[in-house]
Amino acid sequence: MVQIAKVIVDVPTMxxxxxYSYFVPTQIETDIQVGMRVxxxxxxxxxxxxxxxxxxxxxxxxxxxxxNIESLMDLEPVLNPELIQLSSWLADxxxxxQITCLLTMLPNVMRAKYTKQLKILDPxxxxxxxxxxxxxxxxxxxxxxxxxxxxxxELLKLRKKNQIEIIYKVKNQAHSKQVFQIKSQLSEEExxxxxxxxxxxxxxxxxxxxxxxxxxxxxxxxxxxxELKITAATIKNAEERGWLTRKKVxxxxxxxxxxxxxxxxxxxxxxxxxxxDQVTKSIKDQQSRTFLLEGVTGSGKTExxxxxxxxxxxxxxxxxxxxxxxxxxxxxVSRVKGRFGKQVAVLHSGLSDGEKYDEWRRIKRHEAQVVxxxxxxxxxxxxxxxxxxxxxxxxxxxxxxxxPRYHARNVAQWRSEYHNxxxxxxxxxxxxxxxxxxxxxxxxLLRLPDRINGHxxxxxxxxxxxxxxxxxxxxxxxxxLLAAIKNRLNLKQxxxxxxxxxxxxxxxxxxxxxxxxxxxxxxxxxxxxxxNHRMKCHYCGHEEPIPKQCPNCHSEKIRYYGTGTEKxxxxxxxxxxxxxxxxxxxxxxxxxxxxxxxxxxxxxQQADILLGTQMIAKGLDFPNVTLVGVxxxxxxxELPDFRSSERTFQLLTQVSGxxxxxxxxxEVFIQTFNPxxxxxxxxxxxxxxxxFRKEMYIRHQEKYPPYYYTLQITAAHKEEKVAAQxxxxxxxxxxxxxxxxxxxxxxxxxxxxxxxxKYYYQIVIKYKNEPQLHEAVTKILQESQADYRLGIxxxxxxxxxxxx
DNA sequence: AGCACGCCGACT
DNA sequence: GTCGGCGTGCTC
Numbered sequence: 025m026v027q028i029a030k031v032i033v034d035v036p037t038m039x040x041x042x043x044y045s046y047f048v049p050t051q052i053e054t055d056i057q058v059g060m061r062v063x064x065x066x067x068x069x070x071x072x073x074x075x076x077x078x079x080x081x082x083x084x085x086x087x088x089x090x091x092n093i094e095s096l097m098d099l100e101p102v103l104n105p106e107l108i109q110l111s112s113w114l115a116d117x118x119x120x121x122q123i124t125c126l127l128t129m130l131p132n133v134m135r136a137k138y139t140k141q142l143k144i145l146d147p148x149x150x151x152x153x154x155x156x157x158x159x160x161x162x163x164x165x166x167x168x169x170x171x172x173x174x175x176x177x178e179l180l181k182l183r184k185k186n187q188i189e190i191i192y193k194v195k196n197q198a199h200s201k202q203v204f205q206i207k208s209q210l211s212e213e214e215x216x217x218x219x220x221x222x223x224x225x226x227x228x229x230x231x232x233x234x235x236x237x238x239x240x241x242x243x244x245x246x247x248x249x250x251e252l253k254i255t256a257a258t259i260k261n262a263e264e265r266g267w268l269t270r271k272k273v274x275x276x277x278x279x280x281x282x283x284x285x286x287x288x289x290x291x292x293x294x295x296x297x298x299x300x301d302q303v304t305k306s307i308k309d310q311q312s313r314t315f316l317l318e319g320v321t322g323s324g325k326t327e328x329x330x331x332x333x334x335x336x337x338x339x340x341x342x343x344x345x346x347x348x349x350x351x352x353x354x355x356x357v358s359r360v361k362g363r364f365g366k367q368v369a370v371l372h373s374g375l376s377d378g379e380k381y382d383e384w385r386r387i388k389r390h391e392a393q394v395v396x397x398x399x400x401x402x403x404x405x406x407x408x409x410x411x412x413x414x415x416x417x418x419x420x421x422x423x424x425x426x427x428p429r430y431h432a433r434n435v436a437q438w439r440s441e442y443h444n445x446x447x448x449x450x451x452x453x454x455x456x457x458x459x460x461x462x463x464x465x466x467x468x469l470l471r472l473p474d475r476i477n478g479h480x481x482x483x484x485x486x487x488x489x490x491x492x493x494x495x496x497x498x499x500x501x502x503x504x505l506l507a508a509i510k511n512r513l514n515l516k517q518x519x520x521x522x523x524x525x526x527x528x529x530x531x532x533x534x535x536x537x538x539x540x541x542x543x544x545x546x547x548x549x550x551x552x553x554x555x556n557h558r559m560k561c562h563y564c565g566h567e568e569p570i571p572k573q574c575p576n577c578h579s580e581k582i583r584y585y586g587t588g589t590e591k592x593x594x595x596x597x598x599x600x601x602x603x604x605x606x607x608x609x610x611x612x613x614x615x616x617x618x619x620x621x622x623x624x625x626x627x628x629q630q631a632d633i634l635l636g637t638q639m640i641a642k643g644l645d646f647p648n649v650t651l652v653g654v655x656x657x658x659x660x661x662e663l664p665d666f667r668s669s670e671r672t673f674q675l676l677t678q679v680s681g682x683x684x685x686x687x688x689x690x691e692v693f694i695q696t697f698n699p700x701x702x703x704x705x706x707x708x709x710x711x712x713x714x715x716f717r718k719e720m721y722i723r724h725q726e727k728y729p730p731y732y733y734t735l736q737i738t739a740a741h742k743e744e745k746v747a748a749q750x751x752x753x754x755x756x757x758x759x760x761x762x763x764x765x766x767x768x769x770x771x772x773x774x775x776x777x778x779x780x781x782k783y784y785y786q787i788v789i790k791y792k793n794e795p796q797l798h799e800a801v802t803k804i805l806q807e808s809q810a811d812y813r814l815g816i817x818x819x820x821x822x823x824x825x826x827x828x
Numbered sequence: 829a830g831c832a833c834g835c836c837g838a839c840t
Numbered sequence: 841g842t843c844g845g846c847g848t849g850c851t852c
Contacts, residue, residue: 031852035829044852067851068831090852177844180831813847 026086027053029093031064031075034136036121038809043078046093047086056080056093059101059108061134063094063194071192074136076126078108097196102134102388104405106442113438119805119820120428128428129403131381137195141165142179146187163191198381204245205273206259208236209266218267228254232262245270276382287362289334290327299328299470304335306446307410314437316417316462317450319472320481320710321681325450328472329413330363332448333394337367341410341445342393346432348419349373349398351642354620357396364394371397371404374617399424402432402439409443412436416642417449417458418674420825429821433458452681452712453674456723459716460730482652482683482690484708488699490538500592505653505693506599512651513603513632517688519651521635522679523592523609524659532559532570533662536579538697540662541571549662561664565772592655593635600633608636641679650690652683657696657704665826666728669703673715676707727767729823732790735797736824737804738774740817744783748773750816751785754804758789761800766791774828782817788827 030043046064048056056062056077064075072094103111107129115122127135141163158164168176182188210218215237222229231252245259262268292300299317306313319325333343347356352372361368369383369392386392388405395404399422402412414422414436422432433449440447449458449467462469475481485504492502501509512519532552533540541550543561550559552570560567574582593607608622619639626634627646634640654676661672676694683690696704706715724731739750751771762768767790774784791797801820808818 028852033851035851037829039849040829040851046852064852067829071830073829088852810848 025082025084027056027080027082028086028090029056029062029077030079030081031062031093032078032122032126033064033066034074034123034127035066036123037812038121038806041115041121041123044075045086045088045090047090048080049092052093052096055096055099057101058105059103061097061102061136061196063097065091065094069190072194073138073192074194076103076108076123097136097194102130102405104407106407106439107403107405110403110435110438110442114428114430114435116802117434118428118430118822119801125428128400128424131198131384132377133198133381135197137197139165139193139195140168140190141193142188142190144187145189146185148187158188197377199378200274200382200385201277201378202272203275204270205242206245206248206263206268206270207242208240209268210236212237228252228258229262232258233267236262236268244273244275276386277376277379286365289331289363290324292327292331293324293474293476295472295474296324296328296476299472300331300335302468302470303328303332303411303446303448307332307336307339307341310444311446312441312444314440314447314449314461314467315470316454316458316467317448317470317472318454318459318712319450319452320475320712321452321678322475322477322479323452323472324476325415325472326359327476329415329448329450330360332411332413333364336410336445337364337393339410341408342395342406343411343413344395344401344404344406344409344436344439345397345413345415346401346422346436347396347398347415348421348642350421350619350639351416352396352398353623355645360394360396367392368394368396369404371395371401373398399432402435409439409445411446411448412440413448413450415450417451418453418455418670420671423823423825425825427819429824431823453677453715454712456670456716456719457730460720480689481710482680482692484680484692484694484710486699486704486708487693487695489695489697490536492695493535500595500655501599502693502695505695508651508691508693509600509603509633509653513600515650517650518626518629518631518646518648519633519653520640520646520649520679520682521592521596521633521653521655522640523635523637523655524657524675532582533658533697534574534576534579535581535583535697537574537577538658539574539576539582540698541575549664551664560773565770596633596635603633604631605633605635606631608634608640638675641675641682646682647688649683650688651693652679652690653693653695654679655695657694658698661698661701661703663828665828666723666726667826669701669719669722673703673707673712673719676704677710677712680707680710727790732767732792734823734827735789735791735801736786736821736827737789737801738784738786738819738821740782740784740819741815742782744773744785746814746816747783747785750808750811750818751787754808754818755787757804757807758797758800761794761796762789762791763794766794766797786827788824 027048029046029048031046033040033044058077058080060077062075062077063072066073074097103126111122111125111129114120114125143163144158183190210233215233218233219230232254235248235252249255263270303315317325317328329345333345336343345360349372357370369387371380371383375383384405387395395401395406397404414433417433424430436447458467461467487502487504489502509519541559543550543566550561552559557570558567559570571582573580593605596605597603606622606626612618612622625631629648657672657676660675661668680692683692694704694708698704702718703715706718723729737754739747739754741747741750748771755768755771768787770787771785774786805818805820811818
């Protein structure tokens with residue numbers, strides 16, 4: 025009998041994207057388990073690499089000459105069967121390698137580090153150029169990428185002549201934090217005798233002995249050092265005399281150490297109750313249903329989540345709750361921890377690798393039953409899931425934009441089916457995809473139409489910037505907005521001002537009539553290309569020169585539109601020299617924790633005005649804020665993206681919800697050059713349902729999601745010609761597999777055609793039902809592996825969040 | 829990724 | 841004639 029392990033090796037290529045078989049040597053036969061990491065020899069040189077055991081089988085004999093597994097890297101599996109299964113599904117649906125999927129599901133420390141070492145075999149060996157690298161006797165680390173090409177080839181030559189040996193080492197990065205724990209070996213009776221033997225002035229030791237005599241329970245060394253104000257030397261001394269013992273214990277790095285009292289569930293209103301009942305029934309009946317919880321800002325969605333989780337816990341089940349990265353603030357975390365205390369594990373990008381690893385292990389060891397985290401927390405190794413919740417489900421950050429390009433919502437759906445548990449998608453402004461599914465009863469719609477405190481939604485005023493500019497006002501601030509800010513300053517109330525600046529805003533707009541240059545074929549705004557001074561459509565490739573005057577009103581004030589937070593801050597300060605302004609954007613929040621610091625400062629009313637980009641729109645709740653101003657609502661609106669109206673509506677609705685959350689009535693000013701645009705008009709009335717109908721109609725007309733699926737294929741190369749050619753070949757290969765109903769856009773260059781000296785070309789396929797597409801694309805990906813060597817990178821994105 | 833094999837140009 | 845360039849195939 026032989027035991028064979030199927031191993032996914034850590035070589036991210038298409039050709040190695042399947043399990044490799046290895047013999048399990050007898051020494052590890054009883055220890056090896058599916059889901060463990062192993063070190064295996066791979067390739068001609070038998071270099072050592074990391075792999076994941078995805079299956080084990082026992083056979084009578086094996087004809088193929090297999091290699092042996094070198095060693096185990098884990099004492100227990102790091103992957104359970106569910107996650108292994110999930111990884112192959114993920115690899116298949118996102119067109120990624122399975123190894124890449126496995127590594128994304130696990131904490132970073134599971135990724136092996138490889139080191140190379142060399143040793144001299146022939147003492148006669150001599151080399152001038154390598155003198156510094158060659159070791160004297162033992163193995164010595166070296167890094168090939170730090171050697172000159174000459175040295176590299178010389179090294180290889182020496183190895184061929186068997187004068188040196190090179191080995192590869194797999195280093196495990198997963199280390200738990202170890203601390204010393206001490207335990208008293210003294211009894212109360214012994215104390216006087218020992219005290220007598222100590223000098224009078226040995227104060228520290230006397231304190232320690234006294235403590236030990238009366239405290240028999242084990243305690244961490246750092247804690248006792250702090251308590252008795254003693255040093256490690258004293259403890260070591262006591263250990264040598266046998267008064268205490270020390271041992272190393274594992275300690276979790278607890279990033280959110282909290283010892284608050286637990287909060288109690290709040291009283292629910294009738295709609296909340298209905299929603300809660302529906303979901304809990306599904307938990308009880310073990311149904312994998314998806315609910316869409318559509319609730320206006322302030323309608324108490326979070327309380328429904330918390331009570332849903334409480335129900336799952338009461339059923340001895342666990343829960344996952346996803347929150348967008350930027351909303352995962354300490355306030356948010358403490359709200360959940362306040363209800364469930366130590367049962368909560370938090371996973372998000374702000375944690376160090378070690379902290380993430382510890383939280384991950386707490387989940388794996390069933391010490392945490394509730395996982396709260398950003399996108400990747402959907403892969404938490406939690407078992408027996410009772411409910412999965414995705415808050416702000418419309419957020420684009422739930423889609424990962426590099427491989428594996430997964431959407432957390434889809435992974436959640438998969439896991440909900442696996443665990444037969446409900447999935448709750450919550451939002452004030454659901455994505456059109458989700459809302460459309462609830463229309464067809466694929467998802468069950470639950471509504472929370474009222475704010476829990478009964479307060480009306482803030483009054484939204486739209487300011488027509490075309491008029492404002494005509495009356496010669498300031499570029500960024502209209503008179504009504506300035507007056508409102510002044511008023512709040514006098515009243516000592518706070519204001520939030522949002523500058524909507526999504527990346528670069530390279531479109532052209534007329535400052536007199538608000539006209540934006542659009543593509544004649546696609547009804548999408550054209551993008552300004554400064555490299556060749558032309559306007560381009562990124563959907564169909566249409567091109568035209570930059571207009572000198574507005575085609576609509578013939579004004580010459582048609583120009584590039586865009587502005588920065590820093591400039592606005594200066595202007596604002598000049599207008600209100602006495603105002604205390606806080607600026608929050610990528611520049612001021614780059615450093616870790618600065619995000620929280622700014623918000624905290626604002627929350628403590630150390631500033632009058634918070635000026636920032638989109639990041640201030642999410643989930644903040646400051647009771648003293650009664651004014652919200654959106655300086656330029658159009659920037660997002662006119663991006664060349666079919667979702668731009670949806671994004672604008674969502675953003676404006678969300679930011680409006682920031683005003684007047686407590687007992688003071690809020691006011692919102694939206695400055696725009698397109699006051700009549702439906703996304704802005706409907707955001708004014710906060711009418712999601714009307715927006716949904718209108719936008720669905722447009723998507724239907726334009727053949728975009730949710731009526732059509734989309735798939736984006738991109739080629740990148742340092743020469744524009746090569747990237748373009750590749751896309752044409754791909755398209756030709758794909759065509760036979762496509763039905764006549766499929767719509768292909770492109771190939772076209774990407775909006776920023778050159779990034780890091782590489783040119784990007786893409787095609788977008790819009791389709792409804794293409795049974796052969798998946799297979800055809802997989803095949804293209806496999807064949808393109810050969811091109812990878814030539815520097816052509818092909819990437820495939822199913823349901824891209826943006827075509828840019 | 830990394831190593832071997834194999835087929836063409838400039839050297840002893 | 842050979843050393844070495846890197847295009848191509850393969851890794852249990």
